[in-house]
Amino acid sequence: METKSLIIDIATTLFQKKGFIGVGLNEILKTCNISKGSFYHHFPNGKEELLIACLQSLDEVITKDMEDMFDQYPTTQEATKVMIEKLIDKFEVEGTITGYTFSSIVSEMGSLSEPVRNACSLLYTKIQGIYSNKLMEDGYREETANSIALTMTAAIEGGIMLCLTNQSSDPLKTISQVLSKY
Template sequence: MDTKQQIIDISKALFQQKGYKGVGIAEILKECNISKGSFYHHFPNGKEELLITCLQSIKETITSDIEFFFNHYPTTQEATHAMIDKLIDFEREGTIAAATFTSIVSEMGSLSDPVRNVCLDLYSKMQRIYSDKLVGDGFPQEAADSLALMITASLEGGIMLCLTQNSSDPLKIISNVIPNLFKKI
């Protein structure tokens, strides 16, 4: 693994564990076993540039995962249910797959336009995937767009509730309730 990828991988884990503000450059240097010069060679604009790179990496993973579910299940309802089941990892690992992105958005999204824009791009892509599938299920575009927003908001809110309650129950409840959204308008 090259140094830049090592910095990204280790920093993603640190940001997930401690938040963006809870991780300093010194800790990243120590965990990566690199010099300050090596860090700034790869990220000349510092820690925020690293964060944006980490978020872009996470965004690609999340988008690929969502596309997998929405391409492999015949309906939005089945795809959403399968996706939520994958998100729920508390019983197995004590974490939620998308928690990194959600927690960083809540911590940093309103403070930095570049960070906010990466977050906006992910949420827009998520909604587009949901909306396209709903249109394929026979929903009119306007209804599909509205439902896509509701799915996104429900899942993101559910993830935050799971984190604060240290339980997967909020996502389990959402998984049981969300099919009611898919009744034809």
């Protein structure tokens, strides 16, 4: 694996588990087994540039996974149910949901850095777009689909955070039941 990709992969996991502020540059260097010079060769503007690269990487992974899932099922209801079940299974097996959320990074950095906030906003917009497009395929008008998509995004992201803080998959199970009624 290329050094830059290795740094992004490892840092993404560290940021999701410990937050941006909770992960120091030395921890990244040690975990990646690289020198400070190698780090700055790939990320000359430092840790925040790395964070943006991590968010862009998450963007690609999350949106591709969601698009594939939503293409496999005929309705938003079915696709959402399967997606949430996947999140629940991941949480129950691993005790966390890294790789599928970036909320912890957003809450910590989104208001502090405009480039980070913009990267997060783009990902949320893409997620809402996936939901909205599927809802329009289900027959909802664009305005209604956009409103429901916003609600779905907020509910699922909030559910992930509640699962992590409560150490229980119950919040996502409840959200799945409620969303399945729509």
